[in-house]
Amino acid sequence: MAITSANQLELLQTAEAVAREKMIEPGLVIEAMEESLARAAKSRYGAEMDIRVSIDRKTGKATFTRVRTVVEDDELENYQAELTVEQAKQYLDDPKVGDEIIDEVPPVEMGRIAAQSAKQVILQKVREAERDRQYEEFKDRAGTIINGVVKREEYGNVIVDVGAGEAVLRRNEKIGRESYRPNDRIRCYVKDVRRETRGPQIFLSRTAPEFMAELFKMEVPEIYDGIIEIKAVARDPGSRAKIAVVSYDGSIDPVGACVGMRGSRVQAVVNELQGEKIDIIPWNEDVPTFLVNALQPAEVSKVVLDEDAGKIEVVVPDEQLSLAIGRRGQNVRLASQLTGLDIDILTEEEESARRQAEFAERTKLFMETLDLDEFFAQLLVAEGFTNLEEVAYVDVDELLVIDGVDEDTANELQARARDFLEEQAKKALEHARELGVKDSLVNFEGLTPQMLEALAEDGVLTLEDFATCADWELAGGWTTVDGERVKDDGILEKFDVNLEEAQNLVMTARIQLGWVDPADLVEEEEASEDEATEEAEA
Secondary structure, eight states: OOOOTTOHHHHHHHHHHHHHHHTSOHHHHHHHHHHHHHHHHHHHHOTTSOEEEEEOTTTOOEEEEEEEEEEOGGGOOOTTTEEEHHHHTTTOSSOOTTOEEEEEOOOOOOOHHHHHHHHHHHHHHHHHHHHHHHHHHHHTTTTSEEEEEEEEEETTEEEEEOSSSEEEEOGGGSOTTOOOOTTOEEEEEEEEEEEETTEEEEEEESSSHHHHHHHHHHHOHHHHTTSEEEEEEEEETTTEEEEEEEESSTTSOHHHHHHOGGGHHHHHHHHHTTTOEEEEEEOOSSHHHHHHHHTTTSOOSEEEEETTTTEEEEEEOGGGHHHHHOGGGHHHHHHHHHHTSEEEEEEHHHHHHHHHHHHHHHHHHHHHHHTOOHHHHHHHHHTTOOSHHHHHHSOHHHHHTSTTOOHHHHHHHHHHHHHHHHHHHHHHHHHHHHTTOOHHHHTSTTOOHHHHHHHHHTTOOSHHHHHTOOHHHHHOEEEEETTEEEEEOOTTGGGTOOHHHHHHHHHHHHHHTTSSOHHHHHHHHHHHHHHHHHHHHO
């Protein structure tokens, strides 16, 4: 691709040919040629000169010009590309700083080395333009399904020809033991498109839950039209999957629409996913109801939801346990992914044994702390009382509904409970002070003596120590490690302090210490409300 000034039309012909081959704008190729000719001219006239080349888009004529810029006297550094106002007066009537003086210079005949250099510049520019075009073409296709042809396989990764470039289907993004040969046609989900120095990188997937969702969108017109929505997808790629759907038209059954006549629609998706079995589940706003559906085909007797912990307990008949758990825990694992909750499965026998143990434990608590006989303590537990605080501070009328309890008995029960609690609080505060708790923390509103004792045992002794705690350190939480949720125990978790309460306590401490300005919090809250409003409107 050696370019000479002798054949001007050849420049345009070369630019057109390269642009067609690489599917880029001819103007970009001509700009690269202009830069390469300018570089060759600089090697001839001097590297310090500002030589520019302009190629006529119609005739192909290359015009070489030397540009000099007018600068202040004390800023003159490059005598070849700059000149002072005084020097510029011989070229311009009223020169000003920043004006440019342009002189045409003779064109340059390029030798072999200069031509090679020019060729490299053009190829580099063309490659950059090609990369930009590929990125612009594919960046908006992330999140869609693409068809391609297998080119080769490298270390288990499949290189796919997607028309205007190459994409990568990594080994861990393939379903099961899929293997492909060159020229095989393949359908994948575009998981990510990144702009990198070596060019745009297009990453494909066949295991992503979104791949299944997009396949259903292609097979089920009601999903494409928005009448049916896919709410959640959970997959064990190549083996089994669960997909939750909801219909916004009461006359259309979402499950039936996705299955299709004689299973034609779902079967098309199954065939694409190498025989992956798909459970189509009706979505429900009520989490326990949704979970019962998600655990199909197992039958569920009872569901107990703990929203704060993000956990849910499911009680199933003894003979349904293995079906609910599934082979190697597959059924319950997919149901957990679908609902976003940790699921504990118990048999009716196990749940009954646990309830009996809890009943016995609470009965023993009331017998020992309130000096009651077993029968009376069991009456309290049977009425739903679980701890001393409830007995001590509940409305008296709630105690009077218990058989055999009159007003005097109720008052005596509450007095015993309060005395015991006050004694426990006194001991806890004394122990906390022995451990070194300071008055700044003792006088902080919102912490009970038992909480102070627990904080002291964990080394939190001052208000400053408390203010440095994170909310999850106090209330506990859940962390995902290697795809599994792991429990983080909180210092105050046993006192039923949730994340929001912990956050408010810590923030109040920081405000009292002067670490945080309340006005800043108001501004942040207003800003977040504005963002939420804008997102809702969008």
